[in-house]
Amino acid sequence: MALKINSLGGYIHEYQKSVNDPEGFWAEIADQFYWRKKWDKVLEWNFEEPNIKWFLNAKFNITENIFERNLFTHADKTAIIFEPNDPKESPQHITYRELYEKVCQFSNVLKAQGIQKGDRVIIYMPMVPEAAVAMLACARVGAVHSVVFAGFSSSALADRIEDCQAKMVLTSDGNFRGAKSIDVKSVVDEAVAKTSTIEKVIVLQRTGIPVTMQEGLDLWWHEAIEGVSTENKAEEMDSEDMLFILYTSGSTGKPKGVVHSCGGYMVYTTYTFQNVFHYNPGDIFWCTADVGWITGHSYIVYGPLISGATTLMFEGVPTYPDAGRFWEVVDKHQVNQFYTAPTAIRALQAFGLEVVQKYQLSSLKVLGSVGEPINEEAWHWYHDHIGKGKCPIVDTWWQTETGGILISPLPGITPTKPSYATLPLPGVQPLIVDNEGRELKGNSVEGNLCIKFPWPSMIRTTYGDHERCRNTYFGNYPGLYFTGDGVKRDEDGYYRILGRVDDVINVSGHRLGTAEVENAINEHPLVIESAVVGYPHDIKGQGIYAYVIAESNANMTDTEDELKQEIILTVSKIIGPIAKPDKIQIVSGLPKTRSGKIMRRILRKVAEGDVSNLGDTSTLLNPEVVDEIKAKAGLA
Numbered sequence: 242m243a244l245k246i247n248s249l250g251g252y253i254h255e256y257q258k259s260v261n262d263p264e265g266f267w268a269e270i271a272d273q274f275y276w277r278k279k280w281d282k283v284l285e286w287n288f289e290e291p292n293i294k295w296f297l298n299a300k301f302n303i304t305e306n307i308f309e310r311n312l313f314t315h316a317d318k319t320a321i322i323f324e325p326n327d328p329k330e331s332p333q334h335i336t337y338r339e340l341y342e343k344v345c346q347f348s349n350v351l352k353a354q355g356i357q358k359g360d361r362v363i364i365y366m367p368m369v370p371e372a373a374v375a376m377l378a379c380a381r382v383g384a385v386h387s388v389v390f391a392g393f394s395s396s397a398l399a400d401r402i403e404d405c406q407a408k409m410v411l412t413s414d415g416n417f418r419g420a421k422s423i424d425v426k427s428v429v430d431e432a433v434a435k436t437s438t439i440e441k442v443i444v445l446q447r448t449g450i451p452v453t454m455q456e457g458l459d460l461w462w463h464e465a466i467e468g469v470s471t472e473n474k475a476e477e478m479d480s481e482d483m484l485f486i487l488y489t490s491g492s493t494g495k496p497k498g499v500v501h502s503c504g505g506y507m508v509y510t511t512y513t514f515q516n517v518f519h520y521n522p523g524d525i526f527w528c529t530a531d532v533g534w535i536t537g538h539s540y541i542v543y544g545p546l547i548s549g550a551t552t553l554m555f556e557g558v559p560t561y562p563d564a565g566r567f568w569e570v571v572d573k574h575q576v577n578q579f580y581t582a583p584t585a586i587r588a589l590q591a592f593g594l595e596v597v598q599k600y601q602l603s604s605l606k607v608l609g610s611v612g613e614p615i616n617e618e619a620w621h622w623y624h625d626h627i628g629k630g631k632c633p634i635v636d637t638w639w640q641t642e643t644g645g646i647l648i649s650p651l652p653g654i655t656p657t658k659p660s661y662a663t664l665p666l667p668g669v670q671p672l673i674v675d676n677e678g679r680e681l682k683g684n685s686v687e688g689n690l691c692i693k694f695p696w697p698s699m700i701r702t703t704y705g706d707h708e709r710c711r712n713t714y715f716g717n718y719p720g721l722y723f724t725g726d727g728v729k730r731d732e733d734g735y736y737r738i739l740g741r742v743d744d745v746i747n748v749s750g751h752r753l754g755t756a757e758v759e760n761a762i763n764e765h766p767l768v769i770e771s772a773v774v775g776y777p778h779d780i781k782g783q784g785i786y787a788y789v790i791a792e793s794n795a796n797m798t799d800t801e802d803e804l805k806q807e808i809i810l811t812v813s814k815i816i817g818p819i820a821k822p823d824k825i826q827i828v829s830g831l832p833k834t835r836s837g838k839i840m841r842r843i844l845r846k847v848a849e850g851d852v853s854n855l856g857d858t859s860t861l862l863n864p865e866v867v868d869e870i871k872a873k874a875g876l877a
């Protein structure tokens with residue numbers, strides 16, 4: 242495919258074209274994919290309902306664009322390099338032909354187990370090639386996959402199963418994570434017991450730990466595929482058929498199922514993969530995300546594989562067996578493009594340069610950053626010590642809802658500026674508004690980041706609740722998609738993402754709703770009320786600070802420290818370890834306005850450790866608790 246922009250002039254030209262004639266622009270790109278039947282119309286949209294449709298009535302299957310289209314040219318090329326958790330276990334190189342056969346075979350298994358087009362299948366698996374096989378087999382038979390990060394708890398998993406009424410779970414016996422191995426199947430058992438829709442669970446043997454297999458429900462992966470044909474004809478999908486659901490946190494309620502559809506997602510992730518990482522045939526691409534997040538969907542699996550690239554899947558953690566693991570893997574597999582999160586960079590930076598200096602890192606050409614704002618210090622360290630000053634950094638801004646990268650430099654083309662995501666990609670029309678929804682035109686402005694025109698891989702709906710999609714993303718500023726992020730456009734027109742402006746916090750690049758964490762804390766029997774805010778954290782970007790009002794009845798035997806430990810356990814159980822509060826402060830009250838609203842601004846200031854300017858507190862019902870909270874936090 243010839244999708245690549247090669248110069249700054251080329252970028253400006255393409256960008257102009259994408260704004261002046263979006264349909265012509267995307268049709269030309271989409272033409273390079275394999276469709277059984279092409280579209281009747283490129284785009285139909287409004288942001289009121291919202292109704293967004295790309296490549297209307299086109300028929301195809303996304304997996305035919307990975308496999309059938311390419312088998313004559315690169316059947317023997319490596320599709321996936323698998324680097325196991327334990328460096329002593331041999332890596333695997335899986336060719337396109339081998340992957341094709343595995344996907345076809347597993348597609349046949351899904352069908353034999355009763356999965357039909359449109360059914361929802363939950364994937365709760367470690368970072369092993371079978372996770373990609375599972376996703377692609379779903380796509381091939383037209384089932385809708387919903388990958389759930391395997392670090393989520395059984396109740397978080399149950400919520401997702403329930404919400405999308407899934408029929409099947411694909412999982413493993415256990416997961417390896419650094420020196421630990423983690424029990425997975427028992428988590429699934431608990432979730433399945435709490436829900437009523439799961440008919441089959443297919444279990445990959447990975448760690449070999451003993452598990453209970455329930456007759457009629459559970460099936461071993463290796464037994465299920467035994468003797469099954471490796472030929473399968475892909476289901477014909479409409480461009481707007483659902484490809485997957487991915488759950489993500491928002492400022493209210495339970496996580497919502499972001500829905501992506503087949504056609505637009507295929508075109509946009511492939512286009513952005515090749516341009517943002519300047520992918521050239523033969524390159525080895527490594528994205529360190531987990532397939533449980535959108536980054537893993539778009540830039541480990543779909544974008545690279547549709548491009549015929551070699552994508553590396555890493556099962557482990559950056560610090561095992563030591564903090565040089567990432568760099569060891571880069572050298573071992575001669576990685577050309579490396580894509581990770583600022584939190585990982587900061588964590589590794591803390592181990593010092595000696596760990597890095599043992600490695601050549603000479604294969605690297607492009608470095609990527611994603612998930613949270615990258616601070617200047619981490620940017621420079623990444624640039625100087627990992628990229629050795631010669632690899633452009635692409636700071637890529639996007640979201641689960643956007644499906645693909647929206648704002649990013651093109652490497653070697655867009656002049657970069659530390660901590661700036663720089664400029665929108667072709668097809669992306671950002672707009673900044675103030676809190677009243679007035680557009681802030683021109684340069685040197687700061688406000689709320691919106692997008693005013695659809696791009697192919699944007700969210701179509703939130704599963705089972707279209708109203709929620711409208712309210713969350715299209716209700717704040719009529720006619721615009723609202724991202725939830727604050728942004729600055731500087732004197733050069735460059736965009737710098739400032740972080741969330743809603744009640745969402747970003748912990749180590751993972752998105753969490755403060756309400757979601759509060760609800761989990763409130764499950765503890767001694768908790769009366771809680772309020773959660775983010776605060777700056779050196780490694781995680783943001784840490785979780787929880788203010789908790791606890792019952793002080795006579796039989797309360799717990800000390801404060803015990804209570805805090807129990808609260809942490811409760812949150813782990815209800816959401817997962819990623820949502821554990823970093824700091825808990827037991828308080829006797831929360832600062833509330835006369836209308837009963839918690840004044841989070843004050844709680845944020847205390848959590849940040851800066852109470853020099855608390856702003857207007859005259860509407861507070863209980864100003865005395867502010868003094869108590871400050872005093873207890875040592876800030877009086």
Ligand code: WT7
Nearest residue numbers: 611612613614636637638639640641738741752
């Ligand atoms: C939120 C989306 C899609 C990538 C993984 C996270 C923040 C993402 C950047 C960046 C500053 C960023 C935003 C966004 N974010 N990338 N390069 N610079 N902030 O996906 O879980 O859907 O979270 O992550 O706040 O809204 P997500």
